[in-house]
Amino acid sequence: MKNNPVVIDLKNISVSFGDxxxxxxxxxxxxxxxxxxxxGPSGCGKTTTLxxxxxxxxPDSGDVLFSGxxxxxxxxxxxxxxTVFQRYALFPNxxxxxxxxxxxxxxxxxxxxxxxxxxxxxxxxxxxxFERRAVDSLSGGQQQRVAIARALAxxxxxxxxxxxxxxxxxxxxxxxxxxxxxxxQRLGITFIYVTHDQEEALSMSDTVVVMDGGDIQQIGTPExxxxxxxxxFVADFIGESNILDGTMLADFKCEFSGAQFECLDxxxxxxxxxxxxxxxxxxxxxxxxxxxxxxxxxxxxxxGVHFEIIVDIGGFxxxxxxxxxxxxxxxxGLFIEPDAIHIMKKxxxxxxxxxxxxxxxxxxxxxxxxxEE
Amino acid sequence: xxxxxxFYQKLCASPHILWSAIFIIVxxxxxxxxxxxxxxxxxTMENIYRLTDxxxxxxxxxxxxxxATLICLVMAYPIAYFISQSKARAQTTMIMLVMIPMWMNxxxxxxxxxxxxxxxxxxxxxxxxxxxxxxxxxxxxxxxILGMVYNFLPYMILPIYSVLTKLDRSLVEAxxxxxxxxxxxxxxxxxxxxxxxxxxxxxxVFVPSVSTFYISQKLGGGTFALIGDIIEMQFxxxxxxxxxxxxxxxxxxxxxxxxxxxxxxxxxEDAGGGMVV
Numbered sequence: 001m002k003n004n005p006v007v008i009d010l011k012n013i014s015v016s017f018g019d020x021x022x023x024x025x026x027x028x029x030x031x032x033x034x035x036x037x038x039x040g041p042s043g044c045g046k047t048t049t050l051x052x053x054x055x056x057x058x059p060d061s062g063d064v065l066f067s068g069x070x071x072x073x074x075x076x077x078x079x080x081x082x083t084v085f086q087r088y089a090l091f092p093n094x095x096x097x098x099x100x101x102x103x104x105x106x107x108x109x110x111x112x113x114x115x116x117x118x119x120x121x122x123x124x125x126x127x128x129x130f131e132r133r134a135v136d137s138l139s140g141g142q143q144q145r146v147a148i149a150r151a152l153a154x155x156x157x158x159x160x161x162x163x164x165x166x167x168x169x170x171x172x173x174x175x176x177x178x179x180x181x182x183x184x185q186r187l188g189i190t191f192i193y194v195t196h197d198q199e200e201a202l203s204m205s206d207t208v209v210v211m212d213g214g215d216i217q218q219i220g221t222p223e224x225x226x227x228x229x230x231x232x233f234v235a236d237f238i239g240e241s242n243i244l245d246g247t248m249l250a251d252f253k254c255e256f257s258g259a260q261f262e263c264l265d266x267x268x269x270x271x272x273x274x275x276x277x278x279x280x281x282x283x284x285x286x287x288x289x290x291x292x293x294x295x296x297x298x299x300x301x302x303x304g305v306h307f308e309i310i311v312d313i314g315g316f317x318x319x320x321x322x323x324x325x326x327x328x329x330x331x332x333g334l335f336i337e338p339d340a341i342h343i344m345k346k347x348x349x350x351x352x353x354x355x356x357x358x359x360x361x362x363x364x365x366x367x368x369x370x371x372e373e
Numbered sequence: 374x375x376x377x378x379x380f381y382q383k384l385c386a387s388p389h390i391l392w393s394a395i396f397i398i399v400x401x402x403x404x405x406x407x408x409x410x411x412x413x414x415x416x417t418m419e420n421i422y423r424l425t426d427x428x429x430x431x432x433x434x435x436x437x438x439x440x441a442t443l444i445c446l447v448m449a450y451p452i453a454y455f456i457s458q459s460k461a462r463a464q465t466t467m468i469m470l471v472m473i474p475m476w477m478n479x480x481x482x483x484x485x486x487x488x489x490x491x492x493x494x495x496x497x498x499x500x501x502x503x504x505x506x507x508x509x510x511x512x513x514x515x516x517x518i519l520g521m522v523y524n525f526l527p528y529m530i531l532p533i534y535s536v537l538t539k540l541d542r543s544l545v546e547a548x549x550x551x552x553x554x555x556x557x558x559x560x561x562x563x564x565x566x567x568x569x570x571x572x573x574x575x576x577x578v579f580v581p582s583v584s585t586f587y588i589s590q591k592l593g594g595g596t597f598a599l600i601g602d603i604i605e606m607q608f609x610x611x612x613x614x615x616x617x618x619x620x621x622x623x624x625x626x627x628x629x630x631x632x633x634x635x636x637x638x639x640x641x642e643d644a645g646g647g648m649v650v
Contacts, residue, residue: 056546082550151550154551
């Protein structure tokens with residue numbers, strides 16, 4: 001993957017609507033056969049980026065290059081990319097067969113070739129025998145499959161997917177994630193996938209691009225993004241994080257929450273103020289006398305695989321995920337291994353995230369609801 | 374609870390049902406009754422036989438109606454499309470402009486056209502002023518069709534506009550994405566999706582065009598009669614209600630046949646493009 005040629009290159013792309021800066025000097029390149037995900041909250045510019053690539057939107061400034069060739073001003077129908085739209089956008093006056101054949105007919109393909117191709121596509125998305133069905137008689141998941149088949153039928157080099165699973169229920173979404181990944185690997189084409197769902201991004205992608213406020217916050221493999229977040233925004237958006245104000249005392253030595261810790265990070269100035277990330281699952285609960293930090297349990301939620309415990313440590317509320325039950329009011333000690341500590345430079349997001357004092361399941365749930373951009 | 378709500382639903386609908394029964398169903402039955410009776414109220418087929426005298430009038434009415442409808446369609450579609458593609462505020466203004474003439478009385482509008490088209494009317498005065506030969510326009514079939522088109526054009530524009538403006542943008546983008554240029558987007562997406570608006574537009578223009586009498590009297594000058602004129606004459610002049618009823622009944626059947634034919638073409642279930650007024 002690392003050596004594959006670059007198929008799409010976005011150079012200094014800026015887009016604004018009125019006073020609203022949507023994309024801010026964005027630079028991004030995408031390699032052949034890569035599964036790349038643009039991840040971010042609603043309004044971060046991820047769909048806009050996709051529309052710039054598809055050609056529905058011309059950037060105010062910057063260049064879009066396909067295989068090294070500038071395509072600014074080339075209309076969508078002449079670009080070698082195809083899109084799976086958020087709400088499918090199937091043609092309601094055409095049946096499944098004609099929807100999938102739409103692009104093939106425009107290419108003036110022979111009828112017999114079209115028939116073969118549609119059949120092949122329907123097999124690919126597990127909808128054999130659905131040719132004559134009206135699209136509005138299909139379920140959401142089936143419509144999504146038709147939309148994917150329709151876009152893939154014209155043999156795109158790059159497939160753009162705009163929150164394609166957003167409208168499906170959880171179970172179906174999980175199945176489709178696996179299926180999409182399989183399709184991508186089998187066809188060996190590039191997928192550019194837009195989602196606000198971090199779990200989806202982590203489980204499907206080769207590369208994740210975390211975006212916020214029209215800027216790319218971090219580009220990396222799912223593991224990099226999770227284990228080595230660049231700033232408080234990324235750490236908070238991907239998974240759960242306790243983010244603390246800390247100080248680097250020396251290489252491999254830091255201080256936060258009034259205690260000193262060993263860590264694996266270096267290269268910071270001595271005494272530099274930093275953000276410290278500790279993932280809830282990396283904290284061990286130990287007896288108070290053995291703890292590096294001590295605190296009082298303020299809430300316990302049973303999550304099935306583990307308990308989610310909120311601990312008050314000197315006024316800062318930590319989240320800890322553990323399989324050991326601790327009752328509310330218990331005083332506990334915390335033990336943190338050096339490799340569980342991740343140090344980040346201060347950023348504009350410092351202090352905005354990573355404290356669970358106002359945490360409630362309900363709010364967390366609300367923020368998961370699909371929002372429109 | 375369900376039962377209760379259906380009871381209240383029926384209660385709420387009852388005034389409308391009553392209204393329909395008294396002012397739609399009963400008059401229709403009366404028309405049918407008059408058609409098959411003579412002045413004394415006894416059954417007769419005489420009125421129906423007599424209709425054959427007016428075959429050419431029927432055909433002329435249908436023909437003019439079809440021409441006027443087609444002209445309206447050809448004119449209205451680009452207008453409706455243009456409006457639907459404009460910015461939201463411009464759309465409201467343009468739709469207002471389409472509707473404003475409808476607020477003016479139908480008779481006045483037709484009279485105005487008389488003034489414009491007359492041998493000594495506005496157009497000919499201008500032609501004389503420019504030393505150009507005068508045109509004879511009033512009292513011709515063209516003048517009548519012009520009157521129909523002018524009066525009924527908004528009824529074609531509005532339903533088509535209403536469908537086009539509701540068209541999902543992402544369908545257009547999907548078509549472009551799959552390789553359709555502007556022409557193909559129109560041919561394969563926009564036009565098929567607007568058929569329901571076209572069908573309701575045609576219905577709303579064709580029906581009044583076929584049955585009009587006022588336009589043909591004022592702009593046709595009585596040189597040729599349309600079926601509406603004949604019907605009016607039966608009621609106003611000849612006082613032959615029975616024959617007038619028979620003419621109306623047949624006109625109604627003819628219109629029904631035309632509409633059924635139209636709906637077969639559209640073959641969509643929701644033929645109602647919906648009026649915006």
